Amino acid sequence: MKNIYVTQPSMPPLEEFTAYLKDIWESKWLTNNGKFHQELESALAGYLGVKYISLFSNGTLALITALQTLRITGEVITTPFSFVATTHSLWWNGIKPVFVDIGNEYFNIDPKKIEAVITPHTTAIMPVHVYGNPCDMQAIEKIADTYGLRVIYDAAHAFGVTVKGNSVMNMGDLSVLSFHATKVFTTIEGGAIISHDENTKKRIDFLKNFGFADEVTVVAPGINAKMNEIQAAFGLLQLKTVDEAIAKRQKIAQTYREQLGNCPGIRCLWDIKQVRHNYAYFPVLIDSEMYGSTRDEIYEDLKKHHIFCRRYFYPLISNFPTYSGLDSAAVENLPVATQVAGKVLCLPIYPDLELESVEKIARLILTLQK
Numbered sequence: 001m002k003n004i005y006v007t008q009p010s011m012p013p014l015e016e017f018t019a020y021l022k023d024i025w026e027s028k029w030l031t032n033n034g035k036f037h038q039e040l041e042s043a044l045a046g047y048l049g050v051k052y053i054s055l056f057s058n059g060t061l062a063l064i065t066a067l068q069t070l071r072i073t074g075e076v077i078t079t080p081f082s083f084v085a086t087t088h089s090l091w092w093n094g095i096k097p098v099f100v101d102i103g104n105e106y107f108n109i110d111p112k113k114i115e116a117v118i119t120p121h122t123t124a125i126m127p128v129h130v131y132g133n134p135c136d137m138q139a140i141e142k143i144a145d146t147y148g149l150r151v152i153y154d155a156a157h158a159f160g161v162t163v164k165g166n167s168v169m170n171m172g173d174l175s176v177l178s179f180h181a182t183k184v185f186t187t188i189e190g191g192a193i194i195s196h197d198e199n200t201k202k203r204i205d206f207l208k209n210f211g212f213a214d215e216v217t218v219v220a221p222g223i224n225a226k227m228n229e230i231q232a233a234f235g236l237l238q239l240k241t242v243d244e245a246i247a248k249r250q251k252i253a254q255t256y257r258e259q260l261g262n263c264p265g266i267r268c269l270w271d272i273k274q275v276r277h278n279y280a281y282f283p284v285l286i287d288s289e290m291y292g293s294t295r296d297e298i299y300e301d302l303k304k305h306h307i308f309c310r311r312y313f314y315p316l317i318s319n320f321p322t323y324s325g326l327d328s329a330a331v332e333n334l335p336v337a338t339q340v341a342g343k344v345l346c347l348p349i350y351p352d353l354e355l356e357s358v359e360k361i362a363r364l365i366l367t368l369q370k
């Protein structure tokens with residue numbers, strides 16, 4: 001039997017990609033704001049419904065650069081329930097992460113717990129739209145406005161997600177995307193920063209290119225985080241089919257929900273009203289008492305059947321040695337995140353996954369029940 005992994009990229013037709021490669025071979029323009037880079041920036045701004053976008057070689061460098069863009073220092077309030085790059089981007093800027101617990105509904109940072117940890121050193125909040133489910137952005141904005149804080153969203157999971165037709169990326173000061181191969185929209189490796197005014201977009205573009213404003217002027221200690229033409233070409237092809245890909249993901253999510261939604265001990269996350277979801281992940285929470293087996297038992301059993309789920313996000317970022325010594329990393333401070341990290345299992349979801357396989361995975365989970 002073939003292995004089924006938690007995700008798999010949807011590949012564009014090879015001939016279409018080689019046509020782009022031919023063009024690149026002829027022009028010999030490989031990177032530095034080439035024509036496919038420019039084309040992808042404007043196509044993505046249009047697709048996402050945002051004003052300014054700057055492409056990056058990956059999402060982590062985009063996060064690091066977003067913090068540099070706004071000159072964030074001191075302490076930043078963030079969530080432990082995310083991919084480790086969220087907090088690493090703070091560390092790389094010499095910023096102290098301050099972890100706040102998550103809410104129990106969609107596992108995003110709990111705005112009710114933010115105010116209590118603000119100090120004179122706090123300069124920003126870095127929330128994550130986990131699994132692509134939007135944060136409580138109004139509550140976060142209210143706190144940020146009251147205390148004069150910046151908001152940088154890690155929107156790595158939220159490609160194409162809208163609330164009442166408005167992109168989640170229009171909220172906060174900046175939003176950061178990842179186009180890694182495991183994400184809904186990919187450029188192999190890649191990322192982007194969404195900004196809301198021309199000057200900020202300019203500063204981001206200087207920073208990702210060593211700080212060069214022109215041939216002889218360096219305005220900041222920038223980095224090299226530019227997306228190249230081959231990545232951009234791959235992205236242009238991805239964009240053609242991304243709506244179709246999201247529609248297929250939706251069908252898979254629907255199938256899982258039909259099969260597992262009423263099973264005692266298994267909790268699915270449901271769609272939110274007026275949100276356009278992207279179905280980037282399909283997390284379920286396993287309550288071992290009600291279900292009979294633990295999350296880890298199911299995870300291991302499924303592996304024996306060639307199904308490779310992932311326990312996103314276990315362990316919590318706050319449990320990794322770099323961060324576990326921080327006061328805010330204490331388990332007592334993070335009861336909900338700790339509980340969710342112990343129960344969550346992300347099931348396979350990607351456009352080419354057959355619905356029959358989805359049904360089989362769901363049935364298997366039901367029969368593995370002790």
Ligand SMILES: *Cc1c(COP(=O)(O)O)cnc(C)c1O
Binds near residue numbers: 083086179189191
């Ligand atoms: C994937 C991801 C990143 C990192 O993006 P890369 O493009 O892999 O560097 C950051 N934050 C979150 C939440 C992610 O899922």
